[in-house]
Amino acid sequence: MRVLVTGGAGYIGSVASRMLAGEGHEVLVLDNLAKGHRRAVADLDLEVADLEDPSALSGVCSRFGPEACMHFAADSLVGESMADPLKYFRSNVAGSINLAAALVESGCRDMVFSSTAAVYGDAETVPITETHPKRPVNFYGLTKYMFEQALCALDRAGQLRCVCLRYFNAAGADTAADLGEDHHPETHLIPRVIAAALGSEPRAEVFGTDYPTTDGTCVRDYVHVLDLARAHVLACEHLQETGGSGIFNLGNGSGFSVRQVIETVRRVSGRNFEVVEGPRREGDPPALVASSDKIRDELGWRPEHPELESIVSSAWEWHSRHPNGYDS
Numbered sequence: 001m002r003v004l005v006t007g008g009a010g011y012i013g014s015v016a017s018r019m020l021a022g023e024g025h026e027v028l029v030l031d032n033l034a035k036g037h038r039r040a041v042a043d044l045d046l047e048v049a050d051l052e053d054p055s056a057l058s059g060v061c062s063r064f065g066p067e068a069c070m071h072f073a074a075d076s077l078v079g080e081s082m083a084d085p086l087k088y089f090r091s092n093v094a095g096s097i098n099l100a101a102a103l104v105e106s107g108c109r110d111m112v113f114s115s116t117a118a119v120y121g122d123a124e125t126v127p128i129t130e131t132h133p134k135r136p137v138n139f140y141g142l143t144k145y146m147f148e149q150a151l152c153a154l155d156r157a158g159q160l161r162c163v164c165l166r167y168f169n170a171a172g173a174d175t176a177a178d179l180g181e182d183h184h185p186e187t188h189l190i191p192r193v194i195a196a197a198l199g200s201e202p203r204a205e206v207f208g209t210d211y212p213t214t215d216g217t218c219v220r221d222y223v224h225v226l227d228l229a230r231a232h233v234l235a236c237e238h239l240q241e242t243g244g245s246g247i248f249n250l251g252n253g254s255g256f257s258v259r260q261v262i263e264t265v266r267r268v269s270g271r272n273f274e275v276v277e278g279p280r281r282e283g284d285p286p287a288l289v290a291s292s293d294k295i296r297d298e299l300g301w302r303p304e305h306p307e308l309e310s311i312v313s314s315a316w317e318w319h320s321r322h323p324n325g326y327d328s
């Protein structure tokens with residue numbers, strides 16, 4: 001398969017690109033390198049271009065002639081989306097529409113889209129199924145949901161088939177390919193706690209201890225980045241075999257609290273570090289846990305690394321090797 005991977009220099013996109021290439025597919029990474037890392041692309045073909053440049057996208061699509069596209073490129077900071085919504089509408093909605101137009105124009109019919117659990121907003125029932133009401137509580141989730149809707153319209157018009165994957169909490173590293181999580185700023189729990197264990201941050205912080213959960217801290221469903229990447233490859237194959245469009249949650253179906261994650265980092269790293277308990281972070285729902293029955297039943301996805309311990313171990317290994325991320 002000839003696959004265009006937008007955001008292929010980023011955390012999840014780089015792991016999926018490497019997996020595709022390792023399985024003999026022809027991969028072209030498209031990334032503006034604003035947040036992605038050239039080193040994460042290694043020797044794969046890279047086109048430095050922006051989703052907000054329609055003519056660059058048309059040129060890339062007509063030259064490369066993708067059979068499928070994995071669309072990871074996005075802005076994805078919840079807090080930033082609330083402070084600067086225009087940025088999110090431009091990149092996640094307008095930029096994605098530019099991409100869809102270039103794909104359709106070039107004759108590409110299949111897209112796998114990185115969506116998010118943030119489309120659901122506050123969970124009314126846990127585990128969350130795909131039919132749960134979609135009431136995003138931040139503009140990041142809203143912009144992802146808007147593009148899902150655009151894709152449904154393109155599917156109905158027979159122009160583009162699409163699998164939307166609603167990720168829960170992506171975590172871990174592809175240690176064999178030496179690919180890991182390197183965001184600036186880093187907002188995610190696991191890399192932040194690991195930074196405290198490595199001593200590159202003075203302490204770990206717990207955002208809120210008064211949630212209605214078993215230990216008072218937020219509960220999340222952490223999914224290994226290799227299992228996420230595998231789901232993208234399965235989704236692509238499903239589309240190429242004309243399996244039709246679909247929307248799927250991507251989580252393990254088990255939730256872990258912030259305190260449990262911190263304990264797991266302590267155990268895996270063998271290091272002790274200071275932990276401070278602070279106020280809630282605005283916009284954090286108490287518990288987000290996926291029902292992943294649909295993707296298991298329809299795409300045959302099975303997580304190979306569902307245990308929190310193995311997710312954290314892989315992240316610990318990568319961050320120990322790269323204490324300053326890809327610049328190490």
Ligand code: UFG
Nearest residue numbers: 076078117118187188189192205206207218220258281284
């Ligand atoms: N947390 C801490 N301390 C930290 C960092 C995070 O206690 O230093 C807590 C958060 O408050 C949250 C949990 O750890 O309760 C997980 O936080 P993350 O930032 O790792 O992940 P989120 O669940 O906030 O974010 C995920 C995705 C986002 C997506 C969001 C939608 O990573 O891309 O879900 O809800 F937008």
